[in-house]
Amino acid sequence: EAGVAQSPRYKIIEKRQSVAFWCNPISGHATLYWYQQILGQGPKLLIQFQNNGVVDDSQLPKDRFSAERLKGVDSTLKIQPAKLEDSAVYLCASSSNIHPGSITDTQYFGPGTRLTVL
């Protein structure tokens, strides 16, 4: 089966500009996650969707970050305006989560989008 797709793979912008990332999860996966991975650190969850509803966005800087998952499939993550500290790799992951508690609910990660803010 096809994996999680993300685009673009790399993006360089200047501070105060806006940027958007796109994610296409594995077909049929109900849950989608966006993580931020700053250089030298582990990934940190920004937002989690179950179908097209938000489950957890407690660590999303809502003054500048937004995300949507229309129709419960693809998702976009936007930053507006970008700051220097937003330079990171943005990872998208998905899991089937059809049966909560199932040991098969592994999160599958995409290759990420590397954002550099100058």
Added chain:
Amino acid sequence: AQSVTQLGSHVSVSEGALVLLRCNYSSSVPPYLFWYVQYPNQGLQLLLKYTTGATLVKGINGFEAEFKKSETSFHLTKPSAHMSDAAEYFCAVTLRQGGKLIFGQGTELSVKP
């Protein structure tokens, strides 16, 4: 709140030597534990996971990890390192399936010929 600590940001071993990557967690309830590997410019790939049952978990590429509740540890081992094992390894915890993963800061593994 749960947290994960990986001891050593960088580990270097010789090819054929034992690989030991350390992970300790903090959780108020029984956790689910994971090890992921990240190769350069790629996403994370699941190596293995512990949910319930047998505490010794075998994963892909010859890796295994043992859940030790008394030590709150989930160390990753491989008997004999291969050059292709060079990568970044992340330990993670979640309190429930489908919940957010809390990652450690990562350990970069280097393998010397």
